[in-house]
Amino acid sequence: MAGIRIVTDSACDLLDETLEEWRIAMVPLRIRFGDEELVDRHELSTKDFWYRCSTSDVLPSTAAPSPGQFQQAFEEIADEGAAGIVCINLSSKMSATIESARQGAAALAGRVPIRVVDSMTVTLGIGLVATEAARLAASGATLDEVEECAVAASRSLKLYGAIDTLENLRKGGRIGGARAALGSMLAIKPVIEVRDGVVEEESKQRTRARSLRYLADKVRLAGPLRRLAVFSADAPDRDEFVGMLDKVEVSDGDILFGDVGPVVGSHAGRGAIGVAWLPQ
Numbered sequence: 155m156a157g158i159r160i161v162t163d164s165a166c167d168l169l170d171e172t173l174e175e176w177r178i179a180m181v182p183l184r185i186r187f188g189d190e191e192l193v194d195r196h197e198l199s200t201k202d203f204w205y206r207c208s209t210s211d212v213l214p215s216t217a218a219p220s221p222g223q224f225q226q227a228f229e230e231i232a233d234e235g236a237a238g239i240v241c242i243n244l245s246s247k248m249s250a251t252i253e254s255a256r257q258g259a260a261a262l263a264g265r266v267p268i269r270v271v272d273s274m275t276v277t278l279g280i281g282l283v284a285t286e287a288a289r290l291a292a293s294g295a296t297l298d299e300v301e302e303c304a305v306a307a308s309r310s311l312k313l314y315g316a317i318d319t320l321e322n323l324r325k326g327g328r329i330g331g332a333r334a335a336l337g338s339m340l341a342i343k344p345v346i347e348v349r350d351g352v353v354e355e356e357s358k359q360r361t362r363a364r365s366l367r368y369l370a371d372k373v374r375l376a377g378p379l380r381r382l383a384v385f386s387a388d389a390p391d392r393d394e395f396v397g398m399l400d401k402v403e404v405s406d407g408d409i410l411f412g413d414v415g416p417v418v419g420s421h422a423g424r425g426a427i428g429v430a431w432l433p434q
Contacts, residue, residue: 224258318425
């Protein structure tokens with residue numbers, strides 16, 4: 155089918171049905187548990203990832219896809235008759251994934267035009283940008299227009315998350331064991347923001363309830379919004395959090411939901427809940 159197609163990577167945390175709905179192709183990263191390497195969402199489901207994390211003292215690591223994986227995805231879309239491709243990737247300040255995408259695109263030079271966009275964000279932040287671009291592409295927009303849409307969405311997007319456990323930060327060496335133990339004892343729940351492509355600590359909240367209320371207030375004060383996404387890392391209280399957003403005005407569609415998978419979950423830890431939005 156002619157037209158512009160969207161490609162992203164598995165850090166987007168979009169649900170399979172959302173990928174199918176918008177005809178978005180996804181190139182998976184790889185997850186390593188010690189010497190074992192698994193392909194995200196193909197050889198390791200999100201559910202299995204969280205189970206492994208709960209039974210292992212080793213923090214998993216992630217590896218970018220190879221240029222060949224992107225090249226194969228681009229070739230398959232070109233074979234389907236696409237007029238162009240916009241590839242939207244995980245922040246270049248957090249991963250080498252976008253470099254693989256650029257190399258994969260260069261391998262198809264002259265066959266199909268490909269634009270690679272740095273989302274400067276993670277998880278459903280990428281998902282929001284990708285679905286924005288896919289929606290415009292479905293309307294018959296040109297390659298330039300779809301690329302401009304993705305870049306504009308990346309620049310205006312806001313993303314915050316409430317971290318429920320300090321254990322992954324301890325395992326990853328981001329904070330020492332004593333600090334993690336003290337933070338857990340004091341029920342410290344950090345709230346993070348992705349700013350200029352990197353993760354920054356936005357605030358510290360005492361108790362889970364306060365951190366979620368803080369997030370909900372962030373969303374409410376930012377409104378009215380054009381689009382809103384909620385993502386969670388195997389968090390049992392996600393629906394409770396969503397209930398806090400019932401008065402938030404979102405003009406363009408329902409809330410976009412996603413499950414935090416291995417790429418982001420390796421660092422955020424189980425129980426994290428986050429929001430991303432595009433302003434009106």
